[in-house]
Amino acid sequence: MIGQDIIDRFRVILGDKGVITDASDIAPWLTDWRGRFHGHAAAILQPDSTEQVARTVALAAKIGVPLVPQGGNTSMVGGATPPPDGSALILSLRRMNRIRSLRAEDNLAICEAGVILANLHDAADQAGRRFPLSLGAKGSATIGGLISTNAGGTQVLRHGTMRALVDGVEAVLPDGGIFDGLDALKKDNRGYDVRQLLIGAEGTLGIITAASLRLVPAIAARAVGWAGVQSPADALALLRHAEAHLGNSVEGFEVIADDGLGHVLSHIPGTRCPIQTRTPWHVLIEVDHDSDRRPGPVERLESALADALEQGIIMDAAIAANEAQAEAFWRIRESLSEAERAQGPALQYDVSVPVARMPAFMTDAAAAAQRAFPGTTASSFGHLGDGNVHFHVRAPVGTTDGPAWIAAQGPAINAFVHDAVVAAGGSISAEHGIGQMKRAELGRLSSPARLTALRAIKAAFDPHGIMNPDKLIPRPDEG
Missing domain, CATH: 3.30.465.10 (Uridine Diphospho-n-acetylenolpyruvylglucosamine Reductase; domain 3)
Structure with missing residues (x-):
């Protein structure tokens, strides 16, 4: 534990406004966004300038106090949660907001x-x-x-x-x-x-x-469309079709399993399916122009989708009639994680695979997980254009103790999903990072050369290990 005498030394640098020690004020910042990791810290340090950060870090290095940097505390992998033993202080950057x-x-x-x-x-x-x-x-x-x-x-x-x-x-x-x-x-x-x-x-x-x-x-004009497709393979065919017709004006291309859409419709008030047909998979596509050239994005997207419908690539489609409707389409996509949490206990994975292999991974890995872990359901959504898959394995219906299920089944399911990702030539972290949640798996699945490089860089920059301890870099017993 870090005593008051040490906190007072930081107070000299940061002033009273720059140091929070009230337990009730600290409490919201001790748990990660998903509620899986819980830590303890005697204080939150809040510098308001780069110079104060430098003096704070210099003092921490001198006296050997680890620091856990924190912004909005939205990490999905426990990357901004302090250790549970109270051995570190939180360094919040929220006052540096200019x-x-x-x-x-x-x-x-x-x-x-x-x-x-x-x-x-x-x-x-x-x-x-x-x-x-x-x-x-x-x-x-x-x-x-x-x-x-x-x-x-x-x-x-x-x-x-x-x-x-x-x-x-x-x-x-x-x-x-x-x-x-x-x-x-x-x-x-x-x-x-x-x-x-x-x-x-x-x-x-x-x-x-x-x-x-x-x-x-700035965007001068945009079109947001929703298309129903039979499979992720058809979604990829639609992406290539859109790229051929619309070029680099395609800004967003999201693929969503129908059960994910169903969870949003069930748990997020005011949402509805953008198309009349409930198809096995859905695609959200945005086309943006940064000038008022003609034809505009609505006409171009309408033409591309009509051609895709004629070719049998898609089953149904709709284009947002106005900005409010466009935002409603995007609200579905942005509410998927919230809806998944409301649906019940689940293990969520942020992974990436080569784009060409993403359709097969989305279907095959889900089917394999359900076979390997009877009673679970698995599905995914993701950014198809860059191979990023958000893959979820949900607890059996009726599971009442989510943490207990995750503790009992999580390690085996984690290994199963990550092995499938590596077999597909992918990465166990696409955009959320490693944090502490994936650190051991990074050690298990990385090559010796990668681990050697990561540890050497860390040791060269931070020989005393005061920067965000126990995050990202696997321990020696983890690979």
Whole structure:
């Protein structure tokens, strides 16, 4: 446990506003978003500048106090939850919430780590630009967390993950030194790319304090459509058909199993199926134009879907008649995780496989899991264009003690699903990171060369192990 004398040393740096010690104020930040991991911390440290972060980290390094960086606490893998023994302090970046600059002419925004994604969206919109990354937790997820996990979301098909959208970073390294890499250089060959090492490192190599982020022109017009298909293979055929007809104006392409849609309709008030026919699988597609060229996106999408219907690729389709309807279509997709939680206990997997293998994986892995674990049901949804599958295995109907079922069946189901992913040439983490939930599996399934590289990088940056302990990097007994 960390005593009051140590907390007071941080208070000298951060002031009274920068240190939270009230147990009731700390409590909401000790549990991960899914409620699976629970930790303890004697205090939350809240710096309001990069200089304060640097001084805080330098002191932590000097006295050997581990720090757990935290933004919106929306990690899906326990990546921002402190250890249960109280040996670490939470370092919250939420007070560092300033957009330092937003230059429409340069298509660039410089944001501090605590900026909430939705607030960046609003600021960019006011400048006639947009930041092309969105996800269900946009109202609470912060820029620092999104960079630290290399977040993806629903627009990766056209714009890529956070790696593709970050042009520069400012970070505090484990010794308290400030890495000033905010300049958005197109060419920089000064050796190892520290920026890229920090992106996706989950706070294990340093604390990201600010970033230069790439903006794109605002959407001038968009079309959002919903299509029913017989199988994920037909969904992939529709994607290739859409790419041929619509080019890079296809911004979103989501595939959803019908049972997932059913859960949303059952648990999310005000939702309804966008098409008249309930088909085995569904596709949500968005086409965006950043100019008023003709034909517009609605006409182009209508033509592409009509042709797909004639060819037998799709079974039914609808195009949103207005913005409210377009948002209603997207609300279904963004409510899938919430609806799955309401449906009952389940194990959720964020994985990726090569795009060409994704349709077979979605059907075959689900069928195999149900055979291997009688009484369970399995299905998936995902970003078909980038191979990201959100794969869920639900507890048998009537299961009343979800945590007990997960504790008893989770290890075997985890191994089964992850083995199937690796056999398909995929990754056990597509966009949520490793955190602590997948750390042991990363160790079990990674090659010795990968593990050696990960551990060597961690040791070089953080020799005393104070940066987000027990996250991402497998322990020696885990691989």
